[in-house]
Amino acid sequence: MYRILIVDDEKDERNVIRFLLNKYHFQLDIIESNNGKEALTQLEKQTIDILFTDIKMPFIDGIELATRARELYPTIQTIFFTGHDDFDFVKKALSLRAVDYILKPVKPDEFQNTLCSVIQNIKNSEKKQAQIEANTELLKTHILNRLINKAPMEKLNNEYPSIDFAFLNDYSHMILMQFDEPFFDRLPKERDTLYFYQQIKEAIPNFSCDFIDLNPFQILLLVKKNKDTIFTTKRLETRIHKQIHGKYGINCLISISTELSSPSEMPQIFEKLEKDIEDRFFYSDSYVYPKDKTLSENIESPETDDDLLQTIQNAIKFADIVSFRKNMNLLFEKYRSNLDISHIYVRFLFSKLLQMLCQNLHIYDKKTINKTMEAIYSCHHFSDIEEILISVQNEITKRLEEEKKSPKHVIQIVKQYIHEHYQEDLSLNLLSEQVYLTPGYLSEIFIEETGCGINKYIKNLRMELAKDLLHRTNMKVNDICQTVGYHNLSYFVRSFREHFGASPEKYRQLERKMKENS
Structure with a gap:
């Protein structure tokens, strides 16, 4: 609910405004002040969305009050109502970015139209701000994704000059969660994915983190610093695993890092997290990594x-x-x-x-x-x-x-199978069966030969295929999603945004615009 402050030294005038607000069913939290000094105190105590003020008042007049209000709340919507209609006043009101001014006595229709316009302005401003924040968060996630994939910090700073990279210092630990099945791609709706994140947050008191969907099998949690929370690794891992198992009936592998000292070490730490989870092929009875060797x-x-x-x-x-x-x-x-x-x-x-x-x-x-x-x-x-x-x-x-077979030959067979079956569900176990190797050994030699893990290779291939289809065809995004092997449209769109920095539709528009300009 928005809050309006009505300021006038005449109580009858304030009553008229309150009456009209109720008459036209404006859902507003109404506060009154009988002079500018009292109104300024109200402004300093609580957030005001709409300032409805007279001009001539004792102590502080309406013009000065509006000026002070604008300093406190740059987006505040100001409406003057006055008995004076002159050019100098209009100029002053416009300089203060007043929404409108209403002459006394107030005309009900004019009042209603003005308030409707003001409320719509507030909603538009909120929507615009929300979009800016969403785009900023998307860019931050995209930057994190590229950073852990070893993009140099200097290059990222040059590519995104509008982003304050100080947010990278907010994280204390990294946690890699991995499933043996494509769990995240199976969540039917966007809100189900957000609900999954909420379950993790609820597992630990005062726990706050950001997330990166790496692929349908993996998610990376970036734990935010909190001086009021004692970060106990074993307790954290156990609670997260218990929460996920309780809500979804599945087990996940969890690898947690040591404390971060600098954002620049994130790529190396992430690489170690992946390597630690590779130990699952040697410790089949465990879900927490790195393995405590003393045990x-x-x-x-x-x-x-x-x-x-x-x-x-x-x-x-x-x-x-x-x-x-x-x-x-x-x-x-x-x-x-x-x-x-x-x-x-x-x-x-x-x-x-x-x-x-x-x-x-x-x-x-x-x-x-x-x-x-x-x-x-x-x-x-x-x-x-x-x-x-x-x-x-x-x-x-x-x-x-x-x-044993030549590793290069084995990897070539695996790559060929992936390229021929990318539309299907692909897992490490399935691929290892194609070349008669254990999942652990296949994972090891695949990284040695290609420089990246199998899941990342599959995701990169699907993303490049999706980009190519967007560029060459007029296929719908939903059809492209299915064609490249994703089952969940919202997950596909989010993965594409994190990979390329723009949604599929936005990417297609940019490609066409560049083609037209060339």
């Missing part, structure tokens, strides 16, 4: 050891050298510093590991295997056992390197 070192359950052995066996089967080395190292690290485990169990476990390794690749004959097992049972220190197994590991790694 894995202190686990003593033989069942967990069996899981590690199975993972190592699968790595050999799929020629996944990264996973093989990773899990071998996990097993070594677990017992390298754990002095409470029985020596007998340690010898039994690593003898079992030796048998499994040799059986899978047939690198040793039976006699050599038995001799090596005897050596393991004769070791007095774990470092000696580790040395024996590392030697076997090196033999197996050499064999795997000889047998």
